[in-house]
Amino acid sequence: MSEQMGITTKKENFSEWFSEVCFKCNLIDLRYNVQGFVVHRPWAMKIIKKMYSLFEKELEKTGHEPVLFPVVIPEKNFIKEAEHVEEFAPEVFWITEAGDKKLEEKLALRPTSETAMYQMYSLWIRSYKDLPFKRYQSVSVFRNEKTTKPFLRGREFLWIEAHDAFATEKEIMKQINEDMIITKKIVEDHLGLPIMFFKRPQWDKFAGAVETYAADILMPDGKVNQISSTHNLGNNFSKVFDITFLDSKGEKKYAWQTCYGPGIWRMMAALIAVHGDDKGLILPFELAPIQVIIIPIKDSALKKCESIKKELEKNCIRVEIDKRDETPGWKFNDWEMKGVPIRIEIGPQEIKEKTLTLARRDNGKKYKIKEKNLIKTLKKIEKEILDNLKNKATIFLKNNIHNAKSRKEVIDIIKKGGYARINFCGREVCAKDMQNVTQGGKVRGTRADKKELATGKCAWCGGLGKEVVYVAKQY
């Protein structure tokens, strides 16, 4: 069966490789009969559940509490914030009937939940003592996107949305920083994916927001993937949804708000794309649904396989023995494709010598170790795998940020892929022109995690350089 022949496309043909990995590793099935809606299969769901739990833990540590709002939003809520409705209305799915009856009011399937949540915030927040007020939900959202791609753009996709309200404006920037720290901690230190934070240009902010901060990951094809964002909502929405509180002097004030959206789908895309190779997925130890796969080289090794499995389970390691009726070589390939970080081979020789043969997925390295050193070795390798994946990805990112001083340089870099780092005049008209001429090179914004000052004229228009921005094609 072709499904069992491993990945046949080279990663350099990125788009086809990505689709093949999504299908053959049992991540996604695109054959569901509603266009743009996908089926999430077990290997993806297990990784996704771990990502959710990493974020939920950090969000709860920083004072966020879980909620779940209805998936439906009445039309009247939706039209309250003018910019917001303009942006989202074209892609909203509408429920208009129940049974054989027309509904009195159309219901939107949530594309994002500001307009669902904030009417309730208005009821819940009364006094400065209720603030800060921090809530999150882990949900699917729905947007009728024209083109779709697994984990990158879908009509139903998975994320977390955290909506926070504060008594003072200055807490907004504090929260944005907290969100960036959470993102960095999980995405870099657990997923091994280096990110850059940008303050988006005014013309590219979230609909209804004062400003938008976002995290980008560079994908192997040189396009960038926005994996999360935090919006400074100011009191735009609190004025529209009447979220007020009495301050300590008894005066009525509008709350200050932020919302933070870690894109679980987008991170999954980055995890697959950045770490994977020609053979398929490469997963960090912590995220892998199966962390160690044991392959019996001969049937006579089964008993020892079982005892090793038990020992690993005692140490909370997710482990399986592959007892399928296939050759060891076939099994090696299958688990390499699926990205299982460690393979243990057990045959007659290992039994005789009381040793184990370990193989790492990330770099192919093999180890012959004494049985009694197994747990100690795994602990060490677990860290080495993450470091190796993160280092490789960091080098890739570094190698694909290029300073550009002229239109020609910008055009060449965007054509090749990666970031063009330029001095920029800060004008929307210049950004739009650049995007047109480069066929998609977008100003991602100024660095939010680092102070960078303009040192020359705008690389595009030659006007006064006001800031340093990064330009790249985006997903």
Add this chain to the structure above:
Amino acid sequence: MSEQMGITTKKENFSEWFSEVCFKCNLIDLRYNVQGFVVHRPWAMKIIKKMYSLFEKELEKTGHEPVLFPVVIPEKNFIKEAEHVEEFAPEVFWITEAGDKKLEEKLALRPTSETAMYQMYSLWIRSYKDLPFKRYQSVSVFRNEKTTKPFLRGREFLWIEAHDAFATEKEIMKQINEDMIITKKIVEDHLGLPIMFFKRPQWDKFAGAVETYAADILMPDGKVNQISSTHNLGNNFSKVFDITFLDSKGEKKYAWQTCYGPGIWRMMAALIAVHGDDKGLILPFELAPIQVIIIPIKDSALKKCESIKKELEKNCIRVEIDKRDETPGWKFNDWEMKGVPIRIEIGPQEIKEKTLTLARRDNGKKYKIKEKNLIKTLKKIEKEILDNLKNKATIFLKNNIHNAKSRKEVIDIIKKGGYARINFCGREVCAKDMQNVTQGGKVRGTRADKKELATGKCAWCGGLGKEVVYVAKQY
């Protein structure tokens, strides 16, 4: 504020009490502006997440793998199984528009996922080697119910659905038994709620199924709450959705199927209703979002409170210190209302004596213990709480099952509430008459967890008694 005055309704006025507990304990907010759709608040979400994780763990142990199917189901899938469409069509929400355009085909918001999943099962299942094939998803489902009640009946409610396929018919009953064991293990041994399993009468089975098995919990008002069900689908759906496999002889066969639906919402309703009392919620230690609340009796106790908190956290106990600017008595009431299992009071006397004062929510018992015995004592109390809650609930259930030998006895029992246990003729017409006359007394079915033989004539019609059934009003 009335919200801080605790529960004002006695539990004997069950319906009002239940609503008040749901609102005041921050479980549910009904003020969302789409009727029948509720907002889940943090105290509920934290308990619900624990319930989900208990079930997901057991399902994965028994070979189920997680999936996530789209929330939308195209109309053409929906109309494939005749009984199924007849049952669900009247309450389906339909998406008919996206942006300002009409969709080419209407999309149902999933009321249950058979018709979404089984077309994919048809693609995934090919050979007897693919079987058994067991998948589950943890999701919201949507039904346009006429009347709604938090956690009992909603237009959006939370459950798990596990859909299994087998090579042989005899595996169906094995799976139904496995599902019953999972339900019993979690609901009785973790939630402390005694259940009875029934095989539902033919006229009350799931639309499209061969037979339905279900678990009922008796609620304090004498009505029963179906908290889960498993359906024997035979090969009804596999014929409609073409789920076939080649058996070991190379012959094409239709798969045999079951689906199992643990109702997370329904269990939440039972947890609140069965264990709670006039003061509010009573939560088992394992399910409580906060397991131990520490109340400083004087400010001077804060330091010791912090060190006790640290010790508890080291032992993986969920603990908070209530530092709010309120009296200890006010705090006692507030946490009792929320059902926190253990309160620790620390004041000058406790500091002097190196002791702690513990109070149990479930029975009000107080303990004065030595500080060093804290963890040991908690471990012991944790088990005692669960045993106490389960015993109480079991006695309540026992006391509300009454043998009835005549129409009059059936009518009296159903009027009073609880189960009437009767010899029954097995005829639908008799059951319908009984339901009409008793104003809602429904035949729940024969026991699936216990063999019971009829010992006399049908208590309702006087005809031949063929089986022993239980009759009760239902939610």
